[in-house]
Amino acid sequence: MAHRWKSDLNWSDVTPKQAFLNRRQLLTGAAALVASPAIAGLGGAPSAYSTTEAPNTLEEITNYNNFYEFGTDKEDPAQNAGGLTTDPWAVQIDGLVDKPGSYDLGDLLSGVSLEERIYRFRCVEAWSMIVPWVGFELSTLLARVGVQPSAKYVYFETLVRPEEMPGQRRPLLDWPYREGLRLDEAMNPLTILATGLYDEPLPNQNGAPLRLVVPWKYGFKSIKSIVRISLMDKQPETTWNMINAREYGFYSNVNPTVDHPRWSQATERRIGGGLFSKRQETLMFNGYGEEVADLYAGMDLKKLY
Amino acid sequence: MPVSDRINATLRKVPAWPLYIVGPLPGLWVFWLGLTGGLGVEPIKALEHELGQFALKLLVVGLAITPLRRFAGLNLIKFRRAIGLLAFFYIVAHLAVWLFLDVQDGSLIWKDIVKRPYITIGMAAFVLMLPLALTSNNWSIRKLGPKWRQLHKLTYLAVPLGGIHFVMLVKGWQIEPLAYLFVILGLLALRFRFIQRRVAA
Ligand code: HEM
Numbered sequence: 001m002a003h004r005w006k007s008d009l010n011w012s013d014v015t016p017k018q019a020f021l022n023r024r025q026l027l028t029g030a031a032a033l034v035a036s037p038a039i040a041g042l043g044g045a046p047s048a049y050s051t052t053e054a055p056n057t058l059e060e061i062t063n064y065n066n067f068y069e070f071g072t073d074k075e076d077p078a079q080n081a082g083g084l085t086t087d088p089w090a091v092q093i094d095g096l097v098d099k100p101g102s103y104d105l106g107d108l109l110s111g112v113s114l115e116e117r118i119y120r121f122r123c124v125e126a127w128s129m130i131v132p133w134v135g136f137e138l139s140t141l142l143a144r145v146g147v148q149p150s151a152k153y154v155y156f157e158t159l160v161r162p163e164e165m166p167g168q169r170r171p172l173l174d175w176p177y178r179e180g181l182r183l184d185e186a187m188n189p190l191t192i193l194a195t196g197l198y199d200e201p202l203p204n205q206n207g208a209p210l211r212l213v214v215p216w217k218y219g220f221k222s223i224k225s226i227v228r229i230s231l232m233d234k235q236p237e238t239t240w241n242m243i244n245a246r247e248y249g250f251y252s253n254v255n256p257t258v259d260h261p262r263w264s265q266a267t268e269r270r271i272g273g274g275l276f277s278k279r280q281e282t283l284m285f286n287g288y289g290e291e292v293a294d295l296y297a298g299m300d301l302k303k304l305y
Numbered sequence: 306m307p308v309s310d311r312i313n314a315t316l317r318k319v320p321a322w323p324l325y326i327v328g329p330l331p332g333l334w335v336f337w338l339g340l341t342g343g344l345g346v347e348p349i350k351a352l353e354h355e356l357g358q359f360a361l362k363l364l365v366v367g368l369a370i371t372p373l374r375r376f377a378g379l380n381l382i383k384f385r386r387a388i389g390l391l392a393f394f395y396i397v398a399h400l401a402v403w404l405f406l407d408v409q410d411g412s413l414i415w416k417d418i419v420k421r422p423y424i425t426i427g428m429a430a431f432v433l434m435l436p437l438a439l440t441s442n443n444w445s446i447r448k449l450g451p452k453w454r455q456l457h458k459l460t461y462l463a464v465p466l467g468g469i470h471f472v473m474l475v476k477g478w479q480i481e482p483l484a485y486l487f488v489i490l491g492l493l494a495l496r497f498r499f500i501q502r503r504v505a506a
Contacts, residue, residue, distance in 0.1 A: 060346040072479060075345060127347060172477060243477060262421050262474070264413060275339045275348045279409055 041199030044116035044134035049190060049291075051118050056129040058198050060272050065205045066123065067224055068172055069158065069165040076167070077205035084164045084225070086209040095155070095230035098146025105209055109195065112136040116199065117192055117213070122254045122286045124218035128268045133213050134196030139187045147183070147231055154186040155179075155236035156212060157228035173239055179223035180236035180250070181214065182295075190215055190291050193226075216288040218252045249305040253296070254286035258305045309378035316380070324387035331359060332398055349406045356399040361471060361485060363392035364464045368492040376495070376504060386441050389460075393438040396431055396467075423473035430466035433459050461496070465489050 055061075067077040089105040114134050122128045142154070158177035162168040168175050185191060194213045195202060202208040207224025214221050220240055230236075240248035247261055256266045267279040285292050296304075335355045339348035344355070367388045373379045408414055417424050437459055439445070446453050468486040475482055494500050 064346045072476070074347070172479075259420075262423060264417070266413075267410070269347070269349065271346050274342075275352070275406060277349065 042114055042134045042196045044114040044196065044199060047115045047117050049117055051120060051130060053130045055118055055132045056272050061129060061131055061197060062203045062205055064271055067205055069167045069177065070205065071167050080166050081204035084204045086204065089209050091210065091226060092228045093145050095232050096148040096151035097231050098148065108141065112140055119213060119215040120286050121215065121219055122268060122282065124220055124252065124260060126263055126265060126268050127271055129271045132198055133192065133194040134199060135192040135194035135213065137189055138191045138193050139189065141193060142186065150233050151231035152183050153232045153235055154181050154183060155230040155232050156223045156226050158223055159225045159227045174242060177223060178237060178239045179212065179221055180238050184295055188292060188295065190288060216254055216285040216292045218254060221252050251304050253301065254282060255284060255301055255305065256282040258302055307378065313380045321384050321387050324384060324391065328387065328391040329394060332356060332395060353399060353402045353407055356395050356402060360392050360395035360399055361467055363388055363395060364467055365485065365488055367392060368464055368489065372492060372495040390438060390441055393434055396434065400431060423470050426466050426473065427470040430463045430470060433463035461493055465493065
């Protein structure tokens with residue numbers, strides 16, 4: 001039997017969908033991590049970087065998404081992303097790398113060891129979830145393609161395919177969606193490329209088949225359905241920053257002391273608490289300060305928000 | 306007999322009071338949905354949005370009543386008070402969700418009102434509507450006389466503020482809020498005499 005990071009039940013091969021949608025309640029004892037290899041699913045190995053907080057349900061994680069390629073309402077991605085073709089999938093890797101080229105997803109994934117990373121996820125809109133991602137560290141991919149010494153930033157692009165992404169039929173954003181990280185942020189072990197959640201392949205609305213997850217930054221930095229990764233020597237243009245630089249900085253680290261101009265970032269609402277859910281305090285760097293605060297030593301985060 | 310006359314004749318037999326009973330039902334229904342999981346995984350924002358939308362729709366209907374009579378001969382004046390008061394009911398409910406379910410922290414409320422323009426504007430719209438709601442009764446109309454009509458011109462300020470509030474709170478420029486604002490401004494324009502002459506001609 002497969003026992004992953006909990007010992008009491010094994011949803012991935014024996015539990016009917018309906019039952020594991022309610023597993024949030026069962027998971028309050030999620031601290032009981034059992035490290036034995038999984039048989040079913042993707043088999044992401046447990047990680048010391050995972051939080052012990054109880055994850056949100058699959059229903060919550062897959063029905064409350066910002067993915068404007070599929071519409072602006074939170075339910076739109078769940079409704080409209082079903083038709084996205086994610087196989088075949090290629091990622092163009094270029095810029096200041098030793099081995100540029102178009103890499104097939106299967107090729108990219110061969111040889112990487114998948115881990116389960118249960119991370120806090122904090123949206124810039126002041127809501128949050130706990131998500132059990134499955135993925136691998138971005139640094140392993142970068143090492144493989146060879147980052148040249150002059151590279152300082154990593155730039156990402158989402159797929160543009162209006163036939164399958166109805167939101168792209170309108171110029172709501174300047175497609176493609178673009179994001180970027182400083183190279184040291186990209187190399188941090190917390191930064192992963194995710195291919196799954198709840199030990200199964202990523203649902204389309206969550207950014208299938210390959211997305212970035214940077215847990216100490218606001219969610220929009222964690223770009224979905226990636227088709228291009230480019231190493232650059234200059235800070236790349238990023239979508240929300242292009243639209244409104246005053247509201248969305250390049251760094252966009254979770255920071256309770258720097259408000260969004262239209263709402264406070266001091267607190268957040270954890271999805272799943274219902275109509276009377278209480279707000280909770282937002283943590284600096286979303287609680288990942290120990291791992292990432294050094295990256296920003298000496299920087300004025302009120303200016304470089 | 307023109308269609309409008311026939312409709313007017315029928316409507317004359319329909320009383321306005323059932324609106325006060327039927328009107329709040331959609332609000333109670335969405336509250337119930339929010340309680341029971343029918344508004345998705347984040348019911349607070351969803352409820353706040355639903356109530357704001359009901360309010361705005363009612364305000365638009367309320368603004369349309371005079372032009373409908375002037376240009377289409379349709380007489381719905383009898384229902385206008387109920388529509389206005391229902392809009393106010395939804396704004397109060399919208400505000401209550403914001404206060405008690407969304408923001409929660411009393412110390413943040415004032416900060417939000419002064420710091421966030423879309424809240425400032427929504428609040429301004431609410432404050433302007435308070436005297437209107439309080440004087441939407443026969444006694445006030447009698448008591449205030451011609452001043453009543455002057456006072457109720459505040460609608461022309463309050464409703465577009467509600468529309469602007471909607472435009473400001475969405476990310477980027479989205480079509481729906483702009484469409485509302487466009488309709489509101491159009492209905493207000495029909496109050497200008499020179500435009501009225503053009504439309505009638
Ligand atoms: C005339 C008065 C008002 C009208 C017509 C109105 C209408 C609306 C509408 C249509 C929405 C958006 C619904 C959607 O996106 O589907 C909205 C959202 C909202 N309104 Fe109002 N509103 C009014 C007054 C207020 C007041 C007084 C407050 C608080 C002081 C307020 C706070 C909010 C908030 C917090 C949101 C949601 C913003 C978000 O998504 O984060 N509104 N309102």
